[in-house]
Every structure is written in C-alpha cells, then in structure tokens.
Amino acid sequence: MIKIAPSILSADFANLERDIRRIAAADYVHVDVMDGVFVPNISIGIPVVQSIRKVTDMFLDVHLMITQPIRYVEQFCDAGADLVTVHLESDTEENIHAALDKIHAKGKKAGIVLKPATPAEAVLPYINKVELILVMTVEPGFGGQKFMADMMPKVTAIRGYIDEMNPACELEVDGGVAPDTCKTCIDAGANVLVAGSAVYKAADIPARIAELRG
Ligand code: DX5
Numbered sequence: 760m761i762k763i764a765p766s767i768l769s770a771d772f773a774n775l776e777r778d779i780r781r782i783a784a785a786d787y788v789h790v791d792v793m794d795g796v797f798v799p800n801i802s803i804g805i806p807v808v809q810s811i812r813k814v815t816d817m818f819l820d821v822h823l824m825i826t827q828p829i830r831y832v833e834q835f836c837d838a839g840a841d842l843v844t845v846h847l848e849s850d851t852e853e854n855i856h857a858a859l860d861k862i863h864a865k866g867k868k869a870g871i872v873l874k875p876a877t878p879a880e881a882v883l884p885y886i887n888k889v890e891l892i893l894v895m896t897v898e899p900g901f902g903g904q905k906f907m908a909d910m911m912p913k914v915t916a917i918r919g920y921i922d923e924m925n926p927a928c929e930l931e932v933d934g935g936v937a938p939d940t941c942k943t944c945i946d947a948g949a950n951v952l953v954a955g956s957a958v959y960k961a962a963d964i965p966a967r968i969a970e971l972r973g
C-alpha cells in the first residue's frame with residue numbers, strides 16, 4: 760500500500776489548520792523545516808509543529824533540512840513529531856547516529872535523508888536503526904521543482920538494501936512527485952510519496968491524493 764505525504768510547504772501558512780484538514784485522505788503530514796544554512800531557504804520550526812499537533816491526529820513526518828540536527832531533534836519530538844528525518848550530509852556520522860538515538864529515546868520514529876549527490880551506499884551505516892529512508896528527487900530547499908528521474912536507480916538500490924537488511928523500513932521520495940512521476944517512483948521501490956504542489960494546486964485534493972497512489 761502506497762502512502763501519500765503532502766508537504767505543507769505548499770499550503771497557505773495563514774490557513775494551516777484548514778489546509779491540513781484538506782489532506783485528511785492522505786497518510787502523513789510532511790513538514791519541511793529549513794534553517795537558511797543547510798539549504799538556501801527558511802521555512803517553519805518548532806512552534807509551528809506544536810500548533811499543528813494541537814489540531815490534527817495525523818502522522819507528522821518532520822523533514823529537517825538544518826545543520827547539526829542533533830541540537831534540535833528532541834525539541835521536535837516534544838513538539839509532536841511522529842517521525843523525524845535528518846540529512847546524512849548535515850553532520851558527522853557519529854553525530855547522525857547520536858541524533859537518531861535521541862529521536863528513538865523520545866519514543867519516535869527516526870529516518871535519514873539523502874540529497875541528490877549522496878550515493879545509495881551512504882545509508883549502510885544507518886540502515887539497521889532507521890524506520891524510514893528519504894531519497895530527495897530535487898535539491899532540497901524549495902517546492903515546485905522538476906523531478907529528477909535520474910534518482911530512480913538510487914531508489915532501487917536502497918530498496919534492495921532494505922529488503923535484505925531491514926524490510927520494515929519505509930522508503931520515501933520527495934520533490935517533483937506528481938501524477939506523471941508517481942508511478943516511476945513506485946516502480947523503483949518507493950512506498951511513501953511526498954507531494955507539495957501536486958496536492959495543493961489540485962482542484963480536487965482527495966482525488967489527487969488517490970491518483971498519486973498509482
Ligand atoms: C523540498 C522539500 C519538499 C517540497 C516538495 O526541499 O523537502 O518536501 O516541499 O515540493 P514539491 O512536491 O512541490 O516538489
């Protein structure tokens with residue numbers, strides 16, 4: 760069963776509660792956190808996650824695009840995240856392991872994220888201790904970018920590692936996922952699809968969510 764995780768980066772932040780209700784047919788709420796350093800954009804942070812938590816029971820998938828996420832992962836867990844993902848490129852291997860441990864110690868799910876230039880093998884030191892691996896299909900930082908189809912061999916390679924080493928681990932893709940690219944992602948082995956503009960720009964959001972399931 761394919762899961763859909765609409766990114767609220769494409770929602771109207773002045774009407775966030777309304778825009779979260781609009782995606783009730785989806786599986787996860789994808790929350791993009793950007794610090795203006797790890798990526799060249801600034802989005803939302805801990806107080807917004809707290810506010811979202813108060814108005815929805817949906818699963819909150821918090822994607823941290825920040826340097827040294829170990830500094831903040833516990834606060835995102837306390838704010839109400841169900842899953843926190845950290846970029847492999849955002850700190851040393853030792854600190855990424857420690858960040859994942861801190862998320863687990865809070866009783867939450869932990870995941871790792873790969874930028875487009877990071878190879879599939881980079882997941883191997885972490886694969887046995889994560890509940891989700893996220894492969895970026897755009898350069899992180901902005902919604903509405905073009906889908907990078909050349910990331911599909913990486914998705915397939917990581918699907919192979921997951922099936923062999925940690926079959927319960929989910930495999931998510933993020934960036935440019937739309938009706939014309941969702942099947943490619945599913946065929947490559949992804950089971951969670953993030954979609955921002957493709958969901959929020961749709962005239963019929965529940966129908967678009969159904970369409971993205973492939
Ligand atoms: C990009 C974010 C994505 C983004 C996806 O840095 O991580 O979640 O919002 O937006 P679309 O689906 O419009 O590419």
Ligand code: ZN
Nearest residue numbers: 791822933953
């Ligand atoms: Zn994201």
